Amino acid sequence: MSTPASQEFSKGLAKTNPVFVLLLGLCPTLAVTTTVRDAVGMAVAATFVLVCSNVIISLTRNFIPPRVRIPCFIVVIATFVTIVELVMQAYVPMLYKSLGIFVPLIVVNCIILGRAEAFASKNPPGASLLDGLGMGVGFGWALVILATVREVLGNGTFLGYKLIPGFQPALIMILPPGAFLSLGIILGIINWRRVRRARRRTTA
């Protein structure tokens, strides 16, 4: 069942996954994937901003003069990020504390500006919503995978629960090099599989 609507959503999950394929938004990807909990919080916050800004930008795409579209995108995105920040501060202070500076930095997450420019400013609101949701979920699962690898190896825990008694975690995995190492290896596996699949298709 490949209706265009479901494709708008599902393309963000795998085919054009923002992290693993487009390699966008790498700053939060590398920075907040030290624990799965932070990764989920970041993914939810970014998805909310992505969906809302996509819809608003899509709705206003016919009124905003093209020459000032980028500043308008930034204002819309920054507004939603500030909303997320205030709401988080008021209702989930623990998460707000642990994400710290990376909440305001969602403003400069290039996935959000990228989708606004590449998709929402040219497509109707419904499709933009699905696109934002798909990209957000794609960003989310990529973050969770990376965070799982790093939290398990670097901290010996998953979602704050210890896994193996007596396991000495490798600190490097929660340090910045660990982020590059795990992301590089994951990207390597994905690309290797893709190349292999493509080759099989051509020979078949």
Added chain:
Amino acid sequence: MNDTLKDKPVTLVVMLGLVCLLAGAALGLVYLVTESGINAREAEAKRDALLRVHPSASPDGFKLVEVKPDEDGEPYTYYEVYDKPLDDKMKKRIGYACEGRAHGYSSTIVVTVGLKDDGDTITGISITAQQETPGLGANCQKVESTEYIWHIVVPSGAEPETEPWFQKQFRERTVDSLVREGKTYKGVNAISGATITTNAVVRAVLDAVSTFREATGMGDVDAATSATATEWTDESERESE
């Protein structure tokens, strides 16, 4: 709107202004809704911090004291801590709570310090504000996990740990025992990968105590300690975090 109008500078300015205006209005509205929540959380956090640094105090036993060093100086505030609620006549002062700050790796670290009545023994510390690197310096507020994954299914029955291990090690220490030894402080276990944050927390504690003693005239922090506290600035601290 036709295309010629759309490209006029006036339209651009008006549209951009309109977008900003709407965004501002939306933010104002959200702020109105969340303001009380944010304030309540902050008050709650402050109270929690005070109780954490003085576990034996009464929850209503914190008296805010304001000291003015001179006519136009900034007032300094600290808490007197009592074992019973403030309106209880039988209450006895068991110590003080004061606040100190120091710059860490990427943020100013604010620490609430509880002191016994002698003004020297620390009853506990609580880091109330920091924006250090998540996963590294931010671990100064991390509570050590004692639960294994199978405890989700089979509860361990153990009391969950609530105090961050890093802050726990300051309990019952005297301020004068916090002396510099090599790159770190004597008897302070550093947070892995975050020496700068570790040292900044100790400096914030020393800052809290020395400003408190200065303001209340309880005498200076031991000369040796305060000297080492100011001697090395951020320059000697630029190791890797």
